[in-house]
Amino acid sequence: MSVNYIADQTFDKQDFTLRPVPKAEYEGCSFISCNFSNSDLSGVKFLDCSFTSCNLSLASLIKTVFSDVSFKDCKMLGLRFENCNDFGLAFSFDNCKLDHCSFYKLKLKKTTFKNAQLHEVDFSECDLSSSDFQNCDLLQSTFDKTILEKADFRSAYNYSIDPDNNRLKKAKFSKSGLAGLLHKYDLQISE
Template sequence: MLIANETFEKVSTLDNRNEYECCTFINCDFSEGNLSATKFIESEFLDCNLSNAKLNETSILDVSFKNCKMLGVQFDRSNQLLFSATFENCQLNDCTFYEMKLRQATFTNSNLEGADFTAADMKDIKITGCDLFNTSFDRANLEGADFRMSVRLQIDPELTRLAKAKFSMAQLPGLLLKHNLRIEG
């Protein structure tokens, strides 16, 4: 069933398998919930909790997440066809984006501690102002990606495609960590 142009506030369940187009979700708690096979199109989540929500075959198309708590979400189980999302001021600790095509995603001022981007296609992506402690980028395509202003970055350039990626000087130690070098300013 198509649900369009609706605002949902402080709800904790949704009928999955519905299609939500141009909807707004405010202060909703979908933690541990089952959102499998649901379609979210041009929708916005504000101050919501989606921690450990099940997203099996969920479609996320032009969706904005702002100030959301999304711990442990396995985005790689969602429908990856045309996946596009923006994450701003979100907690995305321990989320999984394994082998996803994320060229249409942006991450701004978010916490991505322990997130898994292994083998993801992140060409030209923007991950700015984020905490990337223990985040895995092994075998990812990060060509042209913008990591400026992000902190606690650790990437092995020998395991990751980095041509034309953008980093600040302060991030240099995180690119050379495996070589056990001391860099002094």
């Protein structure tokens, strides 16, 4: 086994802004209250890992592998997820702040975004089929030629999605959220 393989370890309160993240394959590892802001995570592999209360803002993700990774209570501003290695790309977000992130052209079927703040996020040309946006704030996020078939927006809010420019077959919306589908018409909708 290679020296660059780290399994089942917990990293608690590590500040990776002071020393770089070792280039390795991390499997089954937990990262708790770690600071990765502005770090270079390029080429690092995270398999079946969890990040809790971490700051990953503006980290470089070139060819980074996230396979079955969960993020909870994390600050993740300005991340360019489209630079990740897309083979096996799978993650979930719970109570994370993902403002100004980009998921451009990624296949993210069945991705869970729960209680997330997603302001000005780029979902252009993504495949978000069967994804769940549970109680998410999507203020000024971009959906352009995005596949949203069977996606669940019933408890999401502040979104603006053009039904003519996105695939929405069998997507779920609440009555109160229908205004987000009519935004381009500049209608005044009242209760």
